[in-house]
Amino acid sequence: MSFYTSLNGLKNAQTDLNVISHNIANSETNGFKKSRTEFSDIVAGSAFTNPKLIQGIGATVTSISQNFAQGAVEQTGSALDLAVNGDGFFTTVSSVTGETFYTRNGAFSLDGAGNVQDGSDNILQVFPTDTAGNVTGTTLTNALVPATNAAGKQFAGLTVGENGNVTASYADGSNVVVGKVALASFIAPTGLKQEGSSNWTSTGISGTATYGQPASGQYGGLLSGALERSNVDIAEELVGLITAQRNFQANAKAIDTATQISQTVINLRS
Structure with a gap:
């Protein structure tokens, strides 16, 4: 024995x-x-x-x-490097399989089609808004930046505010909010399934995701130009x-x- x-x-x-x-x-x-x-x-x-x-x-x-537990936050200076200062996960959807992922790694960038994505063809999900940043629906959509604005002027830059507003700037000096970053939370985050590349998927143990706006209620604010390091x-x-x-x-x-x-x-x- x-x-x-x-x-x-x-x-x-x-x-x-x-x-x-x-x-x-x-x-x-x-x-x-x-x-x-x-x-x-x-x-x-x-x-x-x-x-x-x-x-x-x-x-x-x-x-x-x-x-x-939250890891240390490192300043990078890149506008599309995002860190959640508090609770919540970024939500991305694979452009290949349509699978939904949750992550704390906010190293995003623009692809050739104007999608805000993580470099692995997973597109950041946002709440739809009007051009002033007011949320117009609860169904998440891809963070997509138009190449030109209504006046036909070329895209010039992108910023993300602490409240989650994704704001595109154009050559004529105008600013247009193209969406508000949605943060996900779970009743039992330790039940999330690890998928690699700092991605998780929901399970019956974790429960389904509930979504909210950054810097409101239980959801942390966003830090632009920063990344959350390993804990x-x-x-x-x-x-x-x-x-x-x-x-x-x-x-x-x-x-x-x-x-x-x-x-x-x-x-x-x-």
């Missing part, structure tokens, strides 16, 4: 090492959220077992939990790495000890 108990311990330590290694590898990934491994003990017994004689048979991985603390992860390594070594030693005991019993002579 001790062999299997310690073997479980080795597997659990390996899982812990994998999670910590993933955190460390993404310490410079914008919008990344660290995870931690949670364990629980396992015991074997029945309704007729004396509770004073119930044996533990190791541990199991209960969950790999995500930590959505990984390298010092904390290195300590965890040492702990997981020691845990692995201790379980390996327990297997070695059990092997020696078994060998001693086998070698007994009557």
